[in-house]
Amino acid sequence: MKNWLIALLVVGAAASAHASDYGCKVLLCLANPASNGGPQGVAECVAPIDQLYHDLDKGRPFPTCDLADGNDGGSYARQVYDPYDPCPPPLQPATRGAYVVQGRRNVGSGGSGRGGTGGNEWVGSGGYTLSGQPQVSELQSGQSGGGVGPQACVGKPVGTYTVGSYDDSVTINVFEQVLWQPAQNPRAIDVFINNVWQQRVRW
Structure with a gap:
């Protein structure tokens, strides 16, 4: 997962500066499993995730990624306000x-x-x-x-x-x-990959 994430970030950095590059990097970093260090477990993710948390704290909208559109069954992230993590199936x-x-x-x-x-x-x-x-x-x-x-x-x-x-x-x-x-910080982001919920990230 870590090597895959780094490769995608490098490709994104080499691409032309597009308005959604930031959003795509954020989505990739949010998808990094907690077992691999979470959203900031890769050095290339520290800056964009810091920026994301700063923007959200200021009430700015969640960034978009043209390459991962949740409307057509792609991958996306969604803000939620819930102190509990989803129960692991089948619970x-x-x-x-x-x-x-x-x-x-x-x-x-x-x-x-x-x-x-x-x-x-x-x-x-x-x-x-x-x-x-x-x-x-x-x-x-x-x-x-x-x-x-x-x-x-x-x-x-x-x-x-x-x-x-x-x-x-x-x-x-x-x-x-x-x-x-236990109840946790209710500010969270749900990450979906291929339209399937993957994990909840708290910020």
Whole structure:
């Protein structure tokens, strides 16, 4: 990837000075995987990416690249405002504000039940064996604990159970797989190659 990127940058630099050269360089640099150092992992990318971040910070439009037009199935970049990265397939984001936990149904269990809120009731309630304690996905300000909490990327649902009293109860959603990802700087750029999402770059 690094050699390919350098070669394309050299070709771009040797081409005639076109208005979209800057945009094409930016797109190529943004496409450099994080495993290879990310957008500024190649020396030739440092200056154009610095310029991009400066321009975006000043409210200037995202540069275009005539050689990579997203309208005809090409490659492009798109600004987004999202504190979370996309969930890795096949996982999907849990419902915001839902209590989520990873677990499995115990053999012979009906899959639902009501437990108390004290002691170890959080773990194993309702006929499930749980991995860790339930958490709220995307905990928002105003909820218990405040702030913006991690997002749960969840797999296949296993079932639910309830804890607490009837007039103050909480439903726990159990999934066979849960991946928690922290909230990050929401200013980001999604990079698409051949009209397929590749990665999200934060700036």
